[in-house]
Amino acid sequence: MSANNTDRYIGPAEVLRKKKDYIIPCVYHFYAEPMQLVKGEMQYLYDTTGKQYLDCFAGVSVVNCGHCNPEITKVICDQVTTLQHTCTIYLTENIVNLAERLAAITPGRLQKTFFCSSGTEANEGAALLASIYTGRQEFISLRQGLHGRTKLTMSLTGLSMWRTDTSPVGGISFAPNAYCYRCPYGKRHPECDLACANEIETIIKTSTSGQVAALFAEPIQGNGGIITPPPGYFKRVKEILDKFNILLIVDEVQTGFGRTGKMFAIEHYDVEPDIMTVAKALGNGTPVGAFTTRPEIADKYTRPGASTLGGNPVTSAAAMATIDFITKNDLPSRAAELGDYLRQGLTELQLKNPLLGDIRGHGLMLGVEMVNADKSPAAVQLDLLLEQMKNRGFLIGKNGPERNVMAFQPPLVITRKDLDSLLNNLADVLAALT
Template sequence: MEKKHYIGPEAIIEKKKKYIMPCLAHFYSNPQQMVKGSMQYLWDSNGKKYLDMYAGVSVMNCGHCNPEITAKIKEQVDKLQHVCNIYLTENFVNLAEKLAAVTPGDLQKSFFCSTGSEATEGALLLAEVYSGNSEIIALRQGLHGRTKLGMSVTGLTMWRTAPTPVGGIHFAPNPNCYRCPMNRKFPECDYACANAIEDLIKTATSGHPGAFIAETIQGNAGCVVPPKGYFKRVKEILEKYNTLLIIDEVQTGFARTGKLFAIENYDVVPDIMCMAKALGNGTPISAFIASSKVADTYTRPGASTLGGNPVSSEAALAVLDYIEEHKLVQNAQERGEQLRAGLRELQKKHPVIGDVRGLGLMDGAEFIHADGSEAPEILDDVLETLKDRGFIIGKNGVGRNVMAFQPPLIITKENVDDVLNAVDMVLTEKNL
């Protein structure tokens, strides 16, 4: 890598303290300054190379600075960057047409914005407009954004900046089969966590709440993967009470789970779906999409100043083309199976790994103490050591004790072998 002067981690941290609001933390006790990315690799200001197994939290699905995508972005930047979507441009309607073709079922009409939080907020607004009811059911331990309403439907206390959530929101047990909130075992439980949604509707709402919102896989809760029939049961209950199903695909969308959208693994079509992150592969763009029946009730004026701008829309079109042409759905499925199989072998050797779960390349290994309790301090130490050896791996979970693998979907069999070997070596050295 070309040598260049960078201010370095210590200077960045000092500037953060002086000029950035203190809510924004950083990863690692001894962090590095990232200065370059190329596909599945990153480099720091000292020239050290890393295998990225987190993809900027499920953003860089097609890889860092992907030349096929950045070339189209650069070409668009030289032609037209922004006029606002109150004027006619072509890219965003072509993108909307493409999304209608690749999303599940009868989802057809999109609204473009810039962040996942905006997409969630917009989806909940649309549900209220359509249903005439602002009541919402969400899942415990879900996360849906940084806006006031997005935080209010977030079932993780640490991500609620404001202590008082918006009213009219009710939380159902989340489908975590490793740490079942209802102390049941699947499949004998008969989807008790899904059935609890009907109890909530009957006892805590008007009887026909506007929407139920859920991530297909709960990312920040620790890569929580619902059992196969969960969403079908949920959909049956919601239809009985005329309640819309909003699926949040902000982390799981665009080939990550071995399907283009994670909800396709459950053979269910949502009424509204949110997407962001990987749609732009590092370019800010998000959207929510709905069936015509639902979308056509949104008639009062609405816009997002930068939503669907020509550059971000061109990036998203390039992303969808790249995913298809380079078979990233298939690679995510194959490399995910390889990764989980390898992690389960490590689980047999290392008792610190209590559970391995995931779909495609959205996978988690939960770190525990001997008594089964969460072990975030052990995970932090392991992740720091792995970083020093050139591997960037994430963490999530309610107790921040889940090693999270959400890499670029272009990773190879050799990459997966390398990271598994590195994890094994570190756990062995630490006698875990």
Template sequence: MTSYIGPEKILEKKKKYIMPCLGHFYQNPPEFVKGKMQYLYDNTGREYVDFFAGVSVINCGHCNPEITKAVCDQVNDLQHVCNIYLTENFVNLAEKLAEVTPGALQKSFFCSTGTEANEGALLLAQLYTGNDEFIGLRHGLHGRTKLTMNLTGISMWRTDPHPVGGIHFAPNPNCYRCPLKRSYPECDLECANMIEDIISYATSDKVAAFIAEPIQGNGGIVVPPKDYFKRVREILAKHNTLMIIDEVQTGFARTGKMFAIENFGVEPDIMTMAKALGNGVPISAFIASPKIADIYVKPGASTLGGNPVSTAAGMAVLKYILEHDLMKNAQKRGVQLKEGLQDIQKRHPLIGDVRGLGLMVGAELVNKDKSPAADKLDKIAEEMKDRGFIIGKNGVFRNVLAFQPPLIITENNIDNMLDTLENAIKKFE
């Protein structure tokens, strides 16, 4: 029988050997030692239903047998030669991505993390346009490297003490907490219209790109109005500015579409992806149309980007999503989850707002005056963990319960979680 050191010893070693910037969930965190589809197990053998999927990574389930087999088979044949050599998986995965991504997106560059993919996409936009400035959204999150951190609109993630110039932020389309104190649709999408003002008055009118998540994940599962991105697209076109869509957290069937931007009827110029592409194996990519991609001719490589094992995982992920129709399950179970949370909301005003698409749903917890109830969220999340359910938390004020389970989650899993959640809310509201 395997022996584990347990949470206390891990915390001791973490304090001694890991940089303190890396926090952890829970006052009493478990040590996870095993995963099986939508379930996690700790060192005592206790089972948990995972409603966060490693932050939207394990879309196909923990240790999915079909994906695991593809990875192990590849490890036994060829583990790594770098992408400057020829391997089949590398080009085959790129071909598949061209098939499943929207519009004219066709040529990919593989790397290992979402941050790398976003950094690469921003560089490509600069190369294509010859411009240096960027526009991001307040409450967006794009990474931890110099440029991506500076395009992140959440102060807790901006640890860089020397900000990059030429970066501007537009109000994010959060209809529950409108930064402009307006109401949709009477607002006429003023948050989008302000991008025109920003370009005209705060920039040199030579903006390389606008970058946004189609649904802001860390910002609190913020879903824009249906016509938001169309309006933004019109404005960007007038100023020859590219649109980069960050699908790192929203991609690969999570919202009921292969990519979340498809819910808004807009085709991006460049798109980034990571997380669920490898179902836990580190892989990311940015993809563009040939017109844009072909400007990138000066030598560039990523040593581990798209290696044989990670691309084998990516191929298996796409195959599993399509063969098992995870988009349909995300739609059906997403409706069940969202309606269930809205039903609880009717009885418990601690839930101020429920929002999301597919199996990316947030429940914002608030006090009677609509102020963020982050302290109550922490207690509820701890209670849910103790009762066998792992739920995420996000939002600028860390007061949004984040439900992003593996896309193979069942109707019964969701019903049980909702019943348990209502009991936890009763205990702490």
């Protein structure tokens, strides 16, 4: 892009003014001095001045196949000029072909799918399906989990910054998450005997009626701080749930479609979900969500239901093209290899910088918790780091309840050369902060 194009855009200051005047203020943005992004090409983004940025966040795990991926974009353009929308009350082919493709790549016996337009809708629908199947209304969720912005999914969320509803839905109990770096029991894995998982049984017996429909869990808690459970965690959880005939709903909205080095992150734990939700990377930027399950669970949902835009011809075509690109280029293996490379580089930086307190995650979903000398969250330092990295042309995410976790969730088409540049610049910025 050329800087000569700057007059085509209103610029960051005018965007901020209009945002203040016309957007509900809950819609926040990163950076003290934000830029206006106007173009994307695979792992790169560009602002109004033509400046290039290496995108290390991918729209929060959305564009796994890269921005404006030409193979996917062509499929979208071909479809949008042919048939854009009909709703599910008429027969179209793309929606059933996409459902068939999902059945082939999802874990275990997951087979039947309902399509919608977002991860929030997918989780809301999964909760409804669990209640229909079990005849139960209570749920268990994990602390630091994030499942959506509607009344129910916000109530299932265990992060206070996202719980803006002052009258949440009742009947939801929260279990401790597998936050090994700050274990609520002061224990260490594996000597802990998975105390956090064992606590779920206590919660079922003491905090619920015993009639729980399902437990919601992200395999890796993205907004919670890239919280990554240890081996064996989900097997223990599933054993407890099966004992009480409670379903396991696995939220793969951030973790799915190659991000963690597997097609789905729950595959790291060798556990089959009863219901699984997906969104984000399924459409590589087109609005799509879905929940999928085994036939015996799905077949209990028989009363009429529809999603006006869910599974429409364009998003279904985009999703199939996305799956094609992921499988053809073996992006899960690429994420595993490059994730190991990035982790190694971050570990070397950790040895020189006491601000880097913990490194966790799988594949190209890595978090680095920034801490002070007493292990307290170093959120201010992280904001300074992110601002300086942005100025150098690198966009890194942040998350965690204290907003002190650097989040690396780049497009899976990123290269080693990109990662070397990222690590070198990160080393310079960290050196200046310490």
